[in-house]
Amino acid sequence: MVQASSTLGRHAVVVGGSMAGLLTTRILSGYFEQVTILERDRFPTEAPAPRKGLPQCTQLHILLTRGRQIMEDLFPGLESDLIDAGAAVLDMGADVEWMNPFGWTARFPSGFKALSFSRYILDWLIHRRLSEFSNIQILEASYVTGLLTNSDKTAVTGAIVRRREGEHSEQVQQEELSADLVIDASGYSSQAPKWLKAIGYDAPEETVITTSMGYASRLYEIPADFQEDWKGVYIQADPPKRTSMGVLYPIENNRWIVGVCGTAPNRPSTNEAEFLEALRNLPSPHIYNAVKDAKPATAIGIYHPPGNRLRHYERLSRQPQGFIALGDSVCSFTPIYGQGMTVAALGAVLLQQCLQETALTELPSRFQKELARVNVTPWIAATSQDAKYPSVKGLTQPPSLPEKAIGWYMDRLIQLTTKEPQVTLVLFNVFHMVQSSGALLQPSILFRVIQQLLTRSLSRKSSKIQVSTSSITSR
Ligand SMILES: Cc1cc2nc3c(=O)[nH]c(=O)nc-3n(C[C@H](O)[C@H](O)[C@H](O)COP(=O)(O)OP(=O)(O)OC[C@H]3O[C@@H](n4cnc5c(N)ncnc54)[C@H](O)[C@@H]3O)c2cc1C
Incomplete structure (x- = not known):
């Protein structure tokens, strides 16, 4: 059994037992005497398997390297557990054929490894690890319907939950669970804005950009x-x-x-x-x-994933103490960019930093503001690509000049991957959030972009000269 290291409070409650909830629970277990996950589903018991509350888990899930690194830090040995469970180890340069809009990316031994596995095996392994913690309890078939508050409604003091006892029982009991901190990790369908309104707070504004x-x-x-x-x-x-x-x-x-x-x-x-x-x-x-x-x-x-949605908790003029939200509940993306689990992991790491440095009373406003900053880059990465789809909805204005310039530069880099492994390697690192996007502007990469432009313009000029010489000759 793993014991808690230090305590900030007696009890933390996490709503939702998927990736954001599981990783957050691991962090909280170091700061609270007890952490309880409330999950509306039942988890598989015999072997990894899909479950109803996580309908996306039968779809392809790519875990970006940054997310994998965070998970390995939180659960040392998780990578070997995945490999022992049969995950494929891929060298992204050598083992994957990538056709981009400009052709095939040149294959090369990159040393950039990714693990490939089903989504539900990852959840299963993490869930198993959490069950080794003496201060974590996981309550299944527990559907959260609202928040408890103190008498002057300045703080959330727990969650209201409808629990089904036995596996086949139809009997539902309503319970109130008191807590020093409630974390909403209940995903895209999160009802947290309604829960906040019910206790006298505003719901956060939302930005929604979809592509159907x-x-x-x-x-x-x-x-x-x-x-x-x-x-x-x-x-x-x-x-x-x-x-x-x-x-x-x-x-x-x-x-x-x-x-x-x-x-x-x-x-x-x-x-x-x-x-x-x-x-x-x-x-x-x-x-x-x-x-x-x-x-x-x-x-x-x-x-049919609903698309990109950002809930701006950071803009709320009043926030109750004792409540924060993270994961897909706050920021969810069009899934093809493979960012959701990694952004949930970044949220968990941020929570740890905030818990180390901030009093519980200040936590919600600091955390939501910093989470908004963490979400900016992946949000722009997803929505700027989605903006190219004719079916896109929710864009309030056409791309600005700097956004167009970034898009143009990214296209040049993708084009270069057809012959320049070094560019591909930097792109892998940036796409997998191991390096920041600043790495795309390093001198050796800029040099290759300029070289490509010069070569193309020289070859255009020389073909024009050839065309005009041949027309002179034919006259
Ligand atoms: C089709 C598809 C493909 C995807 N592919 C990728 C990928 O390749 N890579 C990647 O990183 N991400 C991918 N994602 C995103 C990824 O699945 C999520 O970002 C990730 O699961 C983290 O989400 P979450 O934990 O915040 O919420 P979710 O995964 O949605 O989980 C929410 C949990 O809360 C529970 N819950 C909901 N309401 C309540 C309630 N009131 N009370 C109690 N429990 C409740 C649900 O049952 C569920 O277990 C994909 C998503 C989709 C839809």
Whole structure:
């Protein structure tokens, strides 16, 4: 059993037992005598498996390297647990065929490793680790419906929860759980704004940017005779021209997870023929050829994620003590950029910093302000890409000149990946949040962009000269 190290308070309650809730609980266990997760679902007991409250968990999930590093710090040995459980280890430069809008990224041994596994195996392993802590309790079938407050409503003092006792019991009991701190980690469907309004506070303003993206995923058994020089394939969308994309990654149990995305009216469906057709229509047949004769291991699962939503808790003029929100509840993204779990992990790390440096009474306003800063870069990364989709909704103004310049520069870098491994490596580090975006402006990268521009303009000039000499000769 792992014991608590120091205590800031007696009891913290975490609403939601998915990635944001699990990681936050690990942090809180070092600062509170007791931490309770309240989760509306029941968790799988025998083996890793999907669950109802996490409908996205059957869809492809990429864990960015920064997120993996944080999780490894919080749960030492988690990476080896994942590998022991069958996660595939991929060298992102050598093992993955990446088709970007300018062609194929040049393959090279990059030393940049990623682990590939199903989302539910990660939750399962972390959940198992948390159960080793003597001061953590996980209450399943516990649906939070509101917040408790003190008499003058200046502080949240707990949560109101409807609990179902036995696994098959229909009997629901309403309970009140008092706590020094309540953390909302209940994801996109979080009702926290309503809970705040019910105790006399404003709901946070929201920014919502959507693209009507649809996801379809399916697991396949990797055929015994499969022989290619790649382990995974990523065919990137090229909006506004082409909004579909496809991914194939190996995961545990010798399976591929194959996903295809598209925006309305071309969202993928659960229909077998349509799923294969969507794969066949991608600009490269890699994925289609790999799976067309492979044995499916599951049905096709679809999911229509709601899109990017930012709740501006940091702008609230009044915030109650004893309550904070993080994870998808505050900031959720179009999933194709693979940022959600890592941003949840960054939120947990920030919470730790704040708990170390801030009195509990000051925590909510400091935490929400700093979380807003953490969310800025991934939010811009997701929404600036989504802005290229014809179906985008919620943009209040066209991209500004600096935003256009950043977009143009990013395109040049992506274009360079077709022949410059060094650029690809820096992009991996930035996309995986290991380095800040400032790394994209380092002299060696700038030099390559300028060199590419000069080469292109020289070759354009020389082809014009050739055209005019040939027209003189032919006269
Ligand atoms: C299709 C899809 C693909 C994705 N792919 C990726 C990817 O590749 N990489 C990546 O990093 N992220 C990805 N994400 C995002 C990722 O799943 C989330 O960011 C991540 O799970 C963290 O979210 P969360 O814990 O804040 O909320 P969620 O994962 O939504 O979990 C919320 C939890 O709260 C519980 N809950 C809700 N309401 C209550 C209540 N009132 N009382 C008690 N419990 C409650 C729910 O049952 C659930 O367990 C994807 C998302 C989708 C939709």
